[in-house]
Amino acid sequence: MDGSSIMAAGGAASMSPTSPISSRHGAAPKRKRSAGLAGLESSPGSFVDDDHQADGDKKRLPGVKRACNECRQQKLRCDVVQEPFQSCGRCRRLKLDCKIESNFKRIGKRSKHAEMEKEIERLRRNVARAKAQGFTMDIEDEDHLASPAAQTTPYTQHTHTHTHTRNPSLMGSDEAVSSLLHLKRGGSYNVPQYAYDLDGVQLTNEEVTHLFNEYFAFYHPFLPFLNPHQAPDQYYQQHALLFWSIVAVAARRYNPPTSPNFLENLSTPLNRFLWTTIGEVPSSYYVVKAMCLLCAWPLPTSTSTSDPTHILCGVMLKTATGIGLHRPNHIQDFSRVSIELNKEQLSDRVTTWAVCNIVAQNVGTGYGQPASTLYDWTLALRPGDDNALKLTPELEARLQIERFCDKVSKEMYSNASDPRGVAGDEHRAMLMRVYRRDYAELQASILSQRLGHHVNLHLRAAALHMRLAGFFDASTTPGYMDDLMGLWRAATGFLDEVLELNQSKSPGVKSGGNFLQYSTNYIQQMLVAAGFTILKLMRSFFAKTIDFNRGRSLFHATVSAIRRTSVVHNDLQWRLAELMVQMWNGARLENSNPTLDPQDDSPVHVDDSLQLKVRCRHSMSLVFDSVWRWREEYQAQGRGSLDALKQPTNPDSANDSSTSSSHLDSTLAPSQGLTSGILNTNGALTPNATALSATSSAPNSMIGSLSYGGETNYDFFDPQNWMLDGLVDFNYSYAPPLEGA
Structure with a gap:
């Protein structure tokens, strides 16, 4: 049908009761447009007035240039006036935000419906989870949620959301469903209003x-x-x-x-x-x-x-x-x-x-x-600089401490002529004398400023980092026993500081009684290193030169402190504490070490038993070396397990036994109801294994032989995480309660 026939027919042809506009709105019937006029329109929402169209006028009304966003989305007639701006009749009637944007694009119904279906499915899962937590829903609300119309529920509260896959137009629908959930307690309703959302995690x-x-x-x-x-x-x-x-x-x-x-x-x-x-x-x-x-x-x-x-x-x-x-x-x-x-x-x-x-x-x-x-x-300390370039006294002290730690690491453990990067014995002994003097000056400078507990604790950690190089020395190194005594004092000084802060109720320690639970990962790592230092020194000839009872009580307190740093039950900190206890109980120091006999006045026999086999991890080599030795001496022989965690092993819980004895306290044996896996010869946990691998004691196994060369079943060497790989396998089902809270 051409344009002339349309004009000749006038408005009669458009009065059909099957007209879409007529059936949808019950308004005046739609008049078909001429082909010429249709070609001039710039958007689906740009329509002319009925009276002018009936008279054959092909020009738009003055001021009507473009439909508003809402009418364009629905492809409906729009009578918005731009200059001066007046909202269209449809937006006024439906109380919509009438606006015209040049970059507006229609949202396809198919893609929108697909997004809505995904959103409905996700919301249903949220509702099921909410019900499991004690929420209930009214029957009519549940029926409403089951229908697609639930997605059109208006919700106007402002929320902060961040999603990666959802349509922005659907944000806020979680709150719409939340408004349907009622926590019925004593006849009252508690409807949470979430303000922040990250992929379903709401606050x-x-x-x-x-x-x-x-x-x-x-x-x-x-x-x-x-x-x-x-x-x-x-x-x-x-x-x-x-x-x-x-x-x-x-x-x-x-x-x-x-x-x-x-x-x-x-x-x-x-x-x-x-x-x-x-x-x-x-x-x-x-x-x-x-x-x-x-x-x-x-x-x-x-x-x-x-x-x-x-x-x-x-x-x-x-x-x-x-x-x-x-x-x-x-x-x-x-x-x-x-x-x-x-x-x-x-x-x-x-x-x-x-x-x-x-x-x-x-x-x-x-x-x-x-x-x-x-x-x-930028980080250099220069008098007379602009105040904007200066740090607070606390951060400036922390920066000086970490600079000292960096100097120790680079000089002690970055020797280009050594395959493991460790400085030679003579060079290391000379560096130790230099760094001891530098540390004394740094300590005097920082302590005189009275900067607080946190700065002092990191100062103690720096001393431990420096002194841990003593485990790399041979027994023939000049001043060997003096260096070991310095290491003992650094470890006990750090532990005393940590334990005192953890028990402090002074106003300067806001977390009084729970200091360790909020500490950084670095403090927790140094706490583990100090614990292994105490354990290693007390299992050696050096034990005769120290107060054994003080060392024992300090070690027990350290194990308890490490367990308190655990964020979730059975995580790495928790398991390392259990490993320390098993090594302590396996040693039975009081009965197995003849040097602890108070009647023994013989001189100390110095040997190389304190030297490390793992030497590529800087000052933390002690921790990885201790784990290696645990696997060799206890776990590989079936005498220790990390599965007995619901009832943690207590130090000194077993009766008297010798180091070579295979008998340990019953709490050290693998728990039958808790065993999820054991360590095989390559150091990984074997799922659902029922007994410790007998091959671990074979000469060619990684655990049975500490040599790096030769035939071995360990195929892959990860220089960063190989030592503790497989020792952690937990879910996040439990967080240890706050003690003293």
Whole structure:
């Protein structure tokens, strides 16, 4: 039918009762447009007025140029007036936001329906989970949720969400379903209103406030570089990753009744969000702040090989230098646009760069790896500098301490002429004398400033890091016994400081009684190193030169302290404490060591039994060497297991026995109801194994023979995580309760 026939027919042809517009709205019947007019229209929503169309006028009304977004989406007639702007009749009637956007694009119904179906399925799972936690639903609400119309429920509360796959138009539907869930207790209703969401992990404003208060009260003193006076929403606006990183750190000791596995639920989406952000090459230094937090307090992992902290630390430093954080006065050299920083912004970037180096050094020392630090001009202490370039006294002291640790690591364990990187005995003895003098000067300078417990604790940790090189010495090294005594004093001094802080109720220690539960991963690693130091020295000839009873009580307190640092039951810290106890009970020091006989006045027989076989992990070589020896002396012989964890082994729990005896306390035997796997000859856990592998004592096995060469069943050597791989296999079903809380 051509245009003339349409005009001749007038409006009669469009009065058919089957017209879509007529049937849908009950309004005036639709008039068909001429072919010429249809060709001139720019959008499906651009229609002319009825009267002008009936008269054959092909021109639009004055002011009607384009349909509004809502009418364009539905392909409906629109009478919006742009100048002066007047909302169209449909938007006024339906109370919609009438607006015209040049970049508006219609949402396809098919794709929208597919997204809605996925969302409905996800919401149904959320409802099922909510019911399992004690929520109930009204019958009419449940019927409403089962229908597709549930997706159209309006919800206007503002929420902060971050998703990767959902349509933005569907955000807020979780809250729509939450409004249908009622917690019926005593006839009252409690409907949570969630304000923040990360892939289904939701928090109310009250929960966020509580978590941020927890962070700044207990975690912030270990790494004071964030602003405690800034609101949580400001951190979210700066970058969502920084906001959720603070939440993750505070959630380490957070167990709300409605979400007992909160940290477990948060770990997976936060990890995904973290690596997605890194993959997009972040240009915000707020992302660097988030990585600092996640390196200082890593998310719990099931195995040491899955711990990304060392890798994440390298990404953190590279991201910081990539955006010019190390050159804050010349930030425009790293940007496409000119940037001028005020004093506050400049100071914040200098502080962040200093914390990056502090955290990187902690990670390098704690993991026994070379640190990727960069102590450059920006971090140099120069009198007369602009105040914006100066750090707080606490951070400046921490930076000096970590610089000292970096110097020790690079000189002691970065010998290019040695295949393991360890300095020679004579060179190491000379370096030790130099570093002892440097440390004494550093200690005097920092202690005179009275900077607080956290700085003093890291100063003690630096002394332990320096002294642990004594385990690399041969018995013929000049001053060998003096170095061992210095190591003993450094270990006991660090442990005394930690245990005193953990029991302190003074106002200066906000976490009084629970200090260790909030400590950084670095402090926990040094605590383990100090515990193994006490154990190793007390099992040797050196035990005759020290107070054995003091060492025993200190060791028992250390085991208890390590267990308290556990974030989730049966994690790495928990298992290392169990390993220490089994080594202690297996040694039976009081009865098996003849040097402890008070009637024995013979001189101490010095030998090389304290030397390490594992020597590639810097000062942390002691920890990995101790695990190796445990496998050789106890676990490989069927005398120890890490499966007896529901009832942890107590030190000195067994009766008298000799070192060579295969009898141990019954708590050391594998628990029949708990055995999930045992260590095979390549050091991995064998799932569902029922007995310890007999082949582990064979001469060619990795555990039976400590040599690196020769025939072995160990096919792959991972220089970072090979030692503790397989020792961790847990779920996040339990978090140890706060003692004294």
